[in-house]
Amino acid sequence: MSRVGNKPIPLPKGVKITVGDQVTVEGPKGTQTVPVPAGITFRQENGILQLARDGQDKAALHGLTRALTANAVQGVSTGFTRELDIVGIGYRCDVKGRIAIFTLGYSHPIEFYLPDGVDLKVDKQTHLVLAGADRQVLGQVAAKMRALRPPDPYKNKGVRYTGEPLRKKVGKTGAASK
Numbered sequence: 001m002s003r004v005g006n007k008p009i010p011l012p013k014g015v016k017i018t019v020g021d022q023v024t025v026e027g028p029k030g031t032q033t034v035p036v037p038a039g040i041t042f043r044q045e046n047g048i049l050q051l052a053r054d055g056q057d058k059a060a061l062h063g064l065t066r067a068l069t070a071n072a073v074q075g076v077s078t079g080f081t082r083e084l085d086i087v088g089i090g091y092r093c094d095v096k097g098r099i100a101i102f103t104l105g106y107s108h109p110i111e112f113y114l115p116d117g118v119d120l121k122v123d124k125q126t127h128l129v130l131a132g133a134d135r136q137v138l139g140q141v142a143a144k145m146r147a148l149r150p151p152d153p154y155k156n157k158g159v160r161y162t163g164e165p166l167r168k169k170v171g172k173t174g175a176a177s178k
Helices: 054-079 135-147 172-175
Strands: 016-019 022-027 030-035 040-045 048-053 080-086 092-096 100-102 109-114 118-123 127-132 158-161
Touching: 016 040, 016 118, 022 054, 030 054, 040 054, 054 135, 080 135, 092 118, 092 158, 118 135, 135 158
Parallel strands: none
Antiparallel strands: 016 022, 022 030, 040 048, 080 127, 080 158, 092 100, 100 109, 118 127
């Protein structure tokens, strides 16, 4: 049984929380809102935010609301980052304003429009660092970038998360020699 909903959320300095029909979290990196389902209550004291639920039937929503609120607090205070690597001869990325231009071995370059709240920094044209305050949006952008050219299981070329473990498959010649 998960106890996520009972964990307290420490509030860093500069983060302000307003509770109503939704929780509004304001901090140095922006503002985020989290919906509050019926039956979940918030209590704030000494820089710590606690969540409580009315009954056992609200257990799943209790943990979900706590996790979303904790992500919002971390997002507006420190933010989140996702790192991607581009592997392959001639594969690269360039940034012009809010547009990332990928060259991934297709017959044309791919233009990727960055949503508001997500910043992209490119190191050496093959290492991407995405940063933003909203964890869900940041993860979605990273997943869409990876989907432009997922890692090939035979040559391991493509766009991958930094540190992502990949299994390389044996090709036809390797399978025939066994």
